[in-house]
Amino acid sequence: MSKKEEKKKQSEEEVKEIDEAVEQEKTVEEQPQKTELELAQEKAEDFENKYLRAIAETQNIQRRSNEERQTLQRYRSQDLAKKILPSLDNLERALQVEGLTDDVKKGLEMVQESLLQALKEEGIEVVETENFDHNLHMAVQTLPADEDHPADTIAEVFQKGYKLHDRLLRPAMVIVYN
Amino acid sequence: MSKKEEKKKQSEEEVKEIDEAVEQEKTVEEQPQKTELELAQEKAEDFENKYLRAIAETQNIQRRSNEERQTLQRYRSQDLAKKILPSLDNLERALQVEGLTDDVKKGLEMVQESLLQALKEEGIEVVETENFDHNLHMAVQTLPADEDHPADTIAEVFQKGYKLHDRLLRPAMVIVYN
Numbered sequence: 001m002s003k004k005e006e007k008k009k010q011s012e013e014e015v016k017e018i019d020e021a022v023e024q025e026k027t028v029e030e031q032p033q034k035t036e037l038e039l040a041q042e043k044a045e046d047f048e049n050k051y052l053r054a055i056a057e058t059q060n061i062q063r064r065s066n067e068e069r070q071t072l073q074r075y076r077s078q079d080l081a082k083k084i085l086p087s088l089d090n091l092e093r094a095l096q097v098e099g100l101t102d103d104v105k106k107g108l109e110m111v112q113e114s115l116l117q118a119l120k121e122e123g124i125e126v127v128e129t130e131n132f133d134h135n136l137h138m139a140v141q142t143l144p145a146d147e148d149h150p151a152d153t154i155a156e157v158f159q160k161g162y163k164l165h166d167r168l169l170r171p172a173m174v175i176v177y178n
Numbered sequence: 179m180s181k182k183e184e185k186k187k188q189s190e191e192e193v194k195e196i197d198e199a200v201e202q203e204k205t206v207e208e209q210p211q212k213t214e215l216e217l218a219q220e221k222a223e224d225f226e227n228k229y230l231r232a233i234a235e236t237q238n239i240q241r242r243s244n245e246e247r248q249t250l251q252r253y254r255s256q257d258l259a260k261k262i263l264p265s266l267d268n269l270e271r272a273l274q275v276e277g278l279t280d281d282v283k284k285g286l287e288m289v290q291e292s293l294l295q296a297l298k299e300e301g302i303e304v305v306e307t308e309n310f311d312h313n314l315h316m317a318v319q320t321l322p323a324d325e326d327h328p329a330d331t332i333a334e335v336f337q338k339g340y341k342l343h344d345r346l347l348r349p350a351m352v353i354v355y356n
Binding site: 036037040041043044046047048050051054055057058061062065068069072073076077079080081083084086087090091093094097099100101103104107108110111114115117118119121122 | 277
């Protein structure tokens with residue numbers, strides 16, 4: 001082999017070696033890197049979606065929690081108020097007893113007024129009984145309507161009804177012309 | 179330049195070209211790929227952390243929301259109960275009026291019992307007044323303690339105290355030996 005040929009061969013071998021090195025680099029690093037990149041990109045996308053869903057979920061929970069708290073606050077006195085209504089009925093009955101002294105009557109009225117005031121401050125009020133409304137009143141008896149008493153006029157209130165804001169605690173028991 | 183030298187130079191140039199090609203490949207593909215991978219990995223890690231924080235935050239919000247709801251439920255009757263206490267005081271005063279007929283007395287007692295029952299069902303009870311406790315009682319007057327009346331014995335209850343579960347709604351007003 002001439003020196004020239006040797007040199008050429010040497011050069012070719014060098015090129016081959018370098019080609020192999022490049023090829024090897026592609027095999028060992030570049031190809032897996034591409035897959036690794038894809039995996040990393042998928043992972044990133046996956047966690048981004050999970051993150052966005054978690055954020056949305058958190059906002060939903062906060063919104064529901066606020067709504068629930070507002071409702072709880074708004075109707076918090078409902079149970080105690082309902083349980084107090086029979087006491088108010090008893091007071092009204094006591095006030096109708098004949099022969100009460102002025103002192104007793106005054107005392108009973110004070111209790112009644114302070115109870116109604118306490119309830120009013122918490123949003124509880126006596127149901128209106130101007131005209132019959134089946135959403136607010138329960139007809140326990142009917143009377144025949146006539147010219148002076150048109151249908152759906154309330155003749156008498158047996159027992160007062162009460163509502164808490166927009167919620168009916170109990171309907172008014174009424175006698176109604178029909 | 180001899181042919182040898184030319185060949186050597188050629189070979190060197192080839193090697194250099196290949197080196198440059200490899201270097202270029204590193205710059206154009208391998209280097210940016212590595213950066214892209216790193217970026218994707220960083221992004222994945224970033225969103226994973228954000229996701230985990232969001233999950234933890236959601237759990238915190240749910241826990242706090244549950245605690246808050248339980249507290250609201252537990253003490254929901256506090257405001258109405260406090261406002262009802264003066265009515266109970268008025269009832270007690272009315273019951274102490276002399277010359278009440280049996281009917282009136284019975285009526286007043288019924289109102290009183292039904293009110294106390296309603297309050298009890300909501301967790302409100304009269305504060306015990308066995309022995310003086312500055313957490314539950316307010317001394318409005320003191321009497322000198324003696325052998326029959328040791329210090330911190332309650333002589334008289336002026337006005338009843340009430341508590342809702344563990345919360346004091348108002349202290350009992352007492353006269354205490356001291």
